[in-house]
Amino acid sequence: xxxxxxxxxxxxxxxxxxxxxxxxxxxxxxxxxxxxxxxxxxxxxxxxxxxxxxxxxxxxxxxxxxxxxxxxxxxxxxxxxxxxxxxxxxxxxxxxxxxxxxxxxxxxxxxxxxxxxxxxxxxxxxxxxxxxxxxxxxxxxxxxxxxxxxxxxxxxxxxxxxxxxxxxxxxxxxxxxxxxxxxxxxxxxxxxxxxxxxxxxxxxxxxxx
Amino acid sequence: xxxxxxxxxxxxxxxxxxxxxxxxxxxxxxxxxxxxxxxxxxxxxxxxxxxxxxxxxxxxxxxxxxxxxxxxxxxxxxxxxxxxxxxxxxxxxxxxxxxxxxxxxxxxxxxxxxxxxxxxxxxxxxxxxxxxxxxxxxxxxxxxxxxxxxxxxxxxxxxxxxxxxxxxxxxxxxxxxxxxxxxxxxxxxxxxxxxxxxxxxxxxxxxxxxxxxxxxxxxxxxxxxxxxxxxxxxxxxxxxxxxxxxxxxxxxxxxxxxxxxxxxxxxxxxxxxxxxxxxxxxxxxxxxxxxxxxxxxxxxxxxxxxxxxxxxxxxxxxxxxxxxxxxxxxxxxxxxxxxxxxxxxxxxxxxxxxxxxxxxxxxxxxxxxxxxxxxxxxxxxxxxxxxxxxxxxxxxxxxxxxxxxxxxxxxxxxxxxxxxxxxxxxxxxxxxxxxxxxxxxxxxxxxxxxxxxxxxxxxxxxxxxxxxxxxxxxxxxxxxxxxxxxxxxxxxxxxxxxxxxxxxxxxxxxxxxxxxxxxxxxxxxxxxxxxxxxxxxxxxxxxxxxxxxxxxxxxxxxxxxxxxxxxxxxxxxxxxxxxxxxxxxxxxxxxxxxxxxxxxxxxxxxxxxxxxxxxxxxxxxxxxxxxxxxxxxxxxxxxxxxxxxxxxxxxxxxxxxxxxxxxxxxxxxxxxxxxxxxxxxxxxxxxxxxxxxxxxxxxxxxxxxxxxxxxxxxxxxxxxxxxxxxxxxxxxxxxxxxxxxxxxxxxxxxxxxxxxxxxxxxxxxxxxxxxxxxxxxxxxxxxx
Numbered sequence: 001x002x003x004x005x006x007x008x009x010x011x012x013x014x015x016x017x018x019x020x021x022x023x024x025x026x027x028x029x030x031x032x033x034x035x036x037x038x039x040x041x042x043x044x045x046x047x048x049x050x051x052x053x054x055x056x057x058x059x060x061x062x063x064x065x066x067x068x069x070x071x072x073x074x075x076x077x078x079x080x081x082x083x084x085x086x087x088x089x090x091x092x093x094x095x096x097x098x099x100x101x102x103x104x105x106x107x108x109x110x111x112x113x114x115x116x117x118x119x120x121x122x123x124x125x126x127x128x129x130x131x132x133x134x135x136x137x138x139x140x141x142x143x144x145x146x147x148x149x150x151x152x153x154x155x156x157x158x159x160x161x162x163x164x165x166x167x168x169x170x171x172x173x174x175x176x177x178x179x180x181x182x183x184x185x186x187x188x189x190x191x192x193x194x195x196x197x198x199x200x201x202x203x204x205x206x207x208x209x
Numbered sequence: 210x211x212x213x214x215x216x217x218x219x220x221x222x223x224x225x226x227x228x229x230x231x232x233x234x235x236x237x238x239x240x241x242x243x244x245x246x247x248x249x250x251x252x253x254x255x256x257x258x259x260x261x262x263x264x265x266x267x268x269x270x271x272x273x274x275x276x277x278x279x280x281x282x283x284x285x286x287x288x289x290x291x292x293x294x295x296x297x298x299x300x301x302x303x304x305x306x307x308x309x310x311x312x313x314x315x316x317x318x319x320x321x322x323x324x325x326x327x328x329x330x331x332x333x334x335x336x337x338x339x340x341x342x343x344x345x346x347x348x349x350x351x352x353x354x355x356x357x358x359x360x361x362x363x364x365x366x367x368x369x370x371x372x373x374x375x376x377x378x379x380x381x382x383x384x385x386x387x388x389x390x391x392x393x394x395x396x397x398x399x400x401x402x403x404x405x406x407x408x409x410x411x412x413x414x415x416x417x418x419x420x421x422x423x424x425x426x427x428x429x430x431x432x433x434x435x436x437x438x439x440x441x442x443x444x445x446x447x448x449x450x451x452x453x454x455x456x457x458x459x460x461x462x463x464x465x466x467x468x469x470x471x472x473x474x475x476x477x478x479x480x481x482x483x484x485x486x487x488x489x490x491x492x493x494x495x496x497x498x499x500x501x502x503x504x505x506x507x508x509x510x511x512x513x514x515x516x517x518x519x520x521x522x523x524x525x526x527x528x529x530x531x532x533x534x535x536x537x538x539x540x541x542x543x544x545x546x547x548x549x550x551x552x553x554x555x556x557x558x559x560x561x562x563x564x565x566x567x568x569x570x571x572x573x574x575x576x577x578x579x580x581x582x583x584x585x586x587x588x589x590x591x592x593x594x595x596x597x598x599x600x601x602x603x604x605x606x607x608x609x610x611x612x613x614x615x616x617x618x619x620x621x622x623x624x625x626x627x628x629x630x631x632x633x634x635x636x637x638x639x640x641x642x643x644x645x646x647x648x649x650x651x652x653x654x655x656x657x658x659x660x661x662x663x664x665x666x667x668x669x670x671x672x673x674x675x676x677x678x679x680x681x682x683x684x685x686x687x688x689x690x691x692x693x694x695x696x697x698x699x700x701x702x703x704x705x706x707x708x709x710x711x712x713x714x715x716x717x718x719x720x721x722x723x724x725x726x727x728x729x730x731x732x733x734x735x736x737x738x739x740x741x742x743x744x745x746x747x748x749x750x751x752x753x754x755x756x757x758x759x760x761x762x763x764x765x766x767x768x769x770x771x772x773x774x775x776x777x778x779x780x781x782x783x784x785x786x787x788x789x790x791x792x793x794x795x796x797x798x799x800x801x802x803x804x805x806x807x808x809x810x811x812x813x814x815x816x817x818x819x820x821x822x823x824x825x826x827x828x829x830x831x832x833x834x835x836x837x838x839x840x841x842x843x844x845x846x847x848x849x850x851x852x853x854x855x856x857x858x859x860x861x862x863x864x865x866x867x868x869x870x871x872x873x874x875x876x877x878x879x880x881x882x883x884x885x886x887x888x889x890x891x892x893x894x895x896x897x898x899x900x901x902x903x904x905x906x907x908x909x910x911x912x913x914x915x916x917x918x919x920x921x922x923x924x925x926x927x928x929x930x931x932x933x934x935x936x937x938x939x940x941x942x943x944x945x946x947x948x949x950x951x952x953x954x955x956x957x958x959x960x961x962x963x964x965x966x967x968x969x970x971x972x973x974x975x976x977x978x979x980x981x982x983x984x985x986x987x988x989x990x991x992x993x
């Protein structure tokens with residue numbers, strides 16, 4: 001199989017549903033990996049390919065929402081929830097946490113397939129973004145501690161003079177740091193540096209005393 | 210003193226004195242002896258005196274005689290002078306005749322005088338010889354006088370006066386001389402005699418004086434001595450007796466006097482001592498008897514009064530004032546009517562009024578006791594007016610307040626029993642199989658539709674439903690045979706053909722030797738109860754149904770999940786199958802798989818629906834043989850979704866090889882479901898592991914199957930465990946409080962038990978037991 005051929009993970013404790021889903025997804029040419037519980041899914045080896053997770057909300061042990069929370073910290077595939085009796089709070093929670101779709105059983109195959117398609121597309125974008133962010137992070141990691149200190153002042157639009165006052169150094173030194181930061185981060189303009197910092201979730205410094 | 214005297218005296222006197230000694234002689238004899246001694250002494254004195262008086266009298270007579278002698282002689286002399294003078298006178302007058310007459314007269318006189326003198330001198334003079342001259346002279350005179358006179362008379366007649374004179378001078382003078390000598394002699398004799406007499410008289414007088422004085426003083430002395438002696442001999446024992454009498458008077462009945470002698474006082478002393486000891490004995494007896502009676506009276510629960518006819522209490526036994534609890538300190542002197550309840554006064558007056566002596570009357574009265582309490586007394590009144598000790602009415606009273614209360618209580622409890630029997634439709638019966646003697650209470654007659662009359666077993670069997678007779682006879686025979694208990698329900702047919710259900714319970718009564726005396730028991734008309742039970746059972750079933758429906762409502766989501774899972778499988782398999790079919794080339798193998806799964810999932814969904822329909826179906830409970838594990842798993846299948854959605858792990862630990870149970874599948878599943886749902890709800894806020902454990906195990910004997918549902922929630926609050934299974938008791942904000950109450954009624958209808966408790970560690974456990982085996986009967990449907 002191609003390494004980048006998308007894969008659909010199915011996590012449902014109900015054998016009927018699991019088997020049926022596998023059969024359906026295979027019939028549309030998708031790669032399927034089915035698990036009976038969250039634990040099975042978490043411990044399984046997963047290929048580096050665009051993926052999507054069809055997750056049953058009510059699982060024994062770790063349930064769907066908990067698994068979603070757990071996966072949020074990782075580069076996990078987008079989730080399509082399916083449930084036998086979805087209630088509104090669970091739906092809201094799942095959607096807020098970034099679920100692609102929330103389908104109540106029994107669902108229409110088109111709804112499921114569309115959701116899977118959207119999820120895979122989203123995962124492809126996410127995978128790209130994730131690699132860009134990894135690049136940015138690598139560049140950021142090149143900065144000296146002092147430069148990381150100076151960076152928030154720069155992206156917050158502080159003048160060199162003010163920054164120097166706040167950090168207790170000279171305007172010239174700040175200017176040198178600024179040049180190094182721009183170079184190491186590979187930013188062609190201040191606006192680009194600001195976007196980078198934003199993606200890196202660098203916070204603006206606190207207000208001067 | 211007497212003895213001392215006695216010692217000095219002669220043996221005779223000694224014996225007399227000894228006899229006189231105090232005590233030896235009786236007082237009468239003693240006094241008589243004393244008086245005799247005094248009288249003898251006095252008599253001796255008087256005898257001496259009398260003798261002396263007699264002597265004096267003799268002297269006096271001698272004196273008189275001398276005097277008479279002297280007088281006779283003098284008289285003679287004077288008459289002789291007078292004779293001479295007369296004769297001279299007559300001679301001078303010369304009156305012859307006269308002279309003769311007178312001379313004769315004179316002669317007669319002279320002769321009489323001489324005779325007198327002779328008589329006077331006849332007795333010899335005392336103390337001396339008769340002077341013979343006197344006799345001679347007198348004889349001379351006597352013979353001379355008549356001679357002279359006659360001579361002179363003759364002379365006178367003759368008138369010879371001078372002769373006469375001469376004669377007279379001569380002759381008569383001589384006579385005179387003789388006479389004078391005679392006089393002198395006699396005078397001398399008399400004088401001597403008188404002197405002797407006087408001497409003797411003086412002697413006698415002296416004797417009299419001495420004897421009288423001596424006798425008198427001796428008598429006095431002896432009398433005084435005897436008096437002192439006798440008096441002492443009487444007064445001393447008398448004093449002793451007197452002291453004894455005083456001691457007796459003081460009540461010293463033990464006093465005994467010192468007794469000596471055999472006299473009256475000795476007798477008296479002995480009698481006294483005997484009397485005293487008899488008195489002592491009598492007194493002791495009396496005291497004992499008095500103490501006994503006092504004790505009887507004081508400790509008697511009866512109170513005794515003696516009252517006058519006007520009702521004044523003259524005596525009240527000590528127990529009465531205490532026991533009567535009268536608010537009075539002293540009853541004596543008060544009127545009994547003062548404290549008798551005024552309603553009872555007429556009765557009391559009638560009973561205490563005058564009546565024939567020795568009549569006994571009884572009456573009851575009430576009175577106000579201390580503390581305002583009204584107490585009742587039963588009094589027996591005896592009229593004893595003649596009895597010196599009583600002289601009134603003796604009231605023997607007894608507080609019967611408690612007895613009356615007890616009697617009232619008994620009457621009331623009997624009334625209660627009858628009323629209770631009537632209200633509870635329970636009749637009592639007794640049957641002696643030995644003689645077929647039957648006793649029924651009023652209610653028993655009523656239940657069996659009989660008028661009150663002497664019951665019999667024939668009457669009983671007549672009413673028993675023919676179909677129930679063998680069963681009843683068997684139960685009765687068993688109770689008689691085993692001398693045991695009897696309990697069964699049967700039907701009776703009343704005269705109006707209506708059928709009543711009765712429940713009878715009884716037991717055998719045995720005597721000391723273990724022989725059967727009788728069967729006694731009660732029979733209750735339970736027709737209404739049975740109807741109510743049927744209605745209740747109906748209501749229970751309906752409530753259970755409603756509760757089931759409600760719990761189905763609660764489980765809608767879960768059930769929907771259970772249905773939607775296979776439905777999802779069906780739908781997805783169907784679409785997949787279609788796609789495999791539409792593929793080029795068609796993958797029929799896959800299609801077959803899809804179709805097989807569709808069939809399987811369809812069955813699965815159908816099973817869920819069937820189960821749900823059974824839950825919703827309102828059907829009469831029915832008893833069937835059940836595999837309890839299968840029954841539980843079916844119930845569990847309805848909540849799988851719920852378990853997943855609440856993130857609860859279900860741990861099923863079902864024992865293998867369990868015997869079947871008899872019961873209603875749906876109702877038992879309802880209980881299991883209820884307990885499972887409760888467990889799920891209990892763990893809603895549990896942060897840790899949420900584990901619901903369902904287990905089955907076998908227990909016994911008796912052979913039971915225990916089903917446990919255990920959660921890992923917060924457990925049960927101790928305060929709610931008691932009420933857990935009560936209806937309308939709930940700790941849930943929206944709960945009805947019917948769930949566990951229905952569970953209990955279902956389990957108890959299956960003759961099982963249900964309970965709940967907190968676990969040692971965390972969570973709570975609910976468990977119920979069911980009789981194992983297919984013989985366990987169920988109280989689900991109406992009894993035939």
